Amino acid sequence: MTYSDPLAMTNAGETRFWDRVAPGYAKRPVADQAAYERKLEITQSHLSPGMDVLEFGCGTGTTALIHAAHVNHVLAFDFSAQMIAIAEDKANAQGVENVTFVQNRIEDFEPPANRYDAVLAMSILHLLQDPGAALAKTYDMLKPGGTFHSSTVCLADGMRWFQPIALAGRALRLLPRVRFLSAPQLEDMVRDAGFEIETAWRPKDGRTLFLVARKPD
Numbered sequence: 582m583t584y585s586d587p588l589a590m591t592n593a594g595e596t597r598f599w600d601r602v603a604p605g606y607a608k609r610p611v612a613d614q615a616a617y618e619r620k621l622e623i624t625q626s627h628l629s630p631g632m633d634v635l636e637f638g639c640g641t642g643t644t645a646l647i648h649a650a651h652v653n654h655v656l657a658f659d660f661s662a663q664m665i666a667i668a669e670d671k672a673n674a675q676g677v678e679n680v681t682f683v684q685n686r687i688e689d690f691e692p693p694a695n696r697y698d699a700v701l702a703m704s705i706l707h708l709l710q711d712p713g714a715a716l717a718k719t720y721d722m723l724k725p726g727g728t729f730h731s732s733t734v735c736l737a738d739g740m741r742w743f744q745p746i747a748l749a750g751r752a753l754r755l756l757p758r759v760r761f762l763s764a765p766q767l768e769d770m771v772r773d774a775g776f777e778i779e780t781a782w783r784p785k786d787g788r789t790l791f792l793v794a795r796k797p798d
Contacts, residue, residue: 638705642668
C-alpha cells in the first residue's frame with residue numbers, strides 16, 4: 582500500500598479509527614436488545630447445520646459467534662485488526678471452533694463464485710465507499726438460493742441534519758466515512774444487484790433497515 586494514493590490514505594485512516602474505538606465498541610451494550618434478538622431469530626430461520634456462512638464487517642464477532650452454533654462454518658472478517666483480535670479472544674473464551682476470523686475488507690476479498698449459503702453484513706453498508714460493488718460481489722459469492730442478511734442505518738431517513746456534522750467529523754478524523762442512504766435507495770441497490778427481497782423490517786428506531794434478500798435459484 583502506498584500512502585501517496587488518496588484512497589489508500591482514506592482506507593488507512595478508516596482502519597486507524599476503528600482500531601482506536603474497538604475496545605470501547607466491544608464494551609458498549611446493544612442499543613436495542615429486543616431488535617437485535619429479532620434479527621438473530623429471522624436470520625437463524627434461514628440457517629441449517631450444513632451451511633457455510635460469511636460475514637463481512639464483523640466487528641468484534643458477537644453475531645458470527647452466535648450464529649456459529651447453527652451452521653457448519655462461519656468466515657468472518659473486518660478491516661480492523663483490533664476488532665479481529667477481540668473477536669478471536671471471544672471465540673477462545675467461548676470455545677467456539679467453527680468460526681474463522683481474519684482481517685480483510687470486502688473490497689479486497691476474492692471469493693469463489695457460488696461458494697456461500699448465506700452472507701451477513703450488519704451495520705456496514707452505510708460505511709462503505711461503494712456499497713453497490715459490495716452487493717454485486719455478495720451476489721456472486723452466494724450459491725443459487727442463498728440469502729443475504731443486512732442491517733443498515735439509513736441516515737437519509739430523518740437524520741439529514743447530521744450530514745454536516747459527519748463531514749466535519751471525518752475531516753477532523755473523529756468520525757468514519759458515513760453514507761446517507763435512504764431505505765428505498767438501499768432496497769433499490771439490493772434489487773439492482775439481482776436479489777429478491779424477502780424481508781424488509783424496521784425496528785422502532787425508524788432508521789435501521791433489516792433486509793433478507795435471496796439470490797434466485
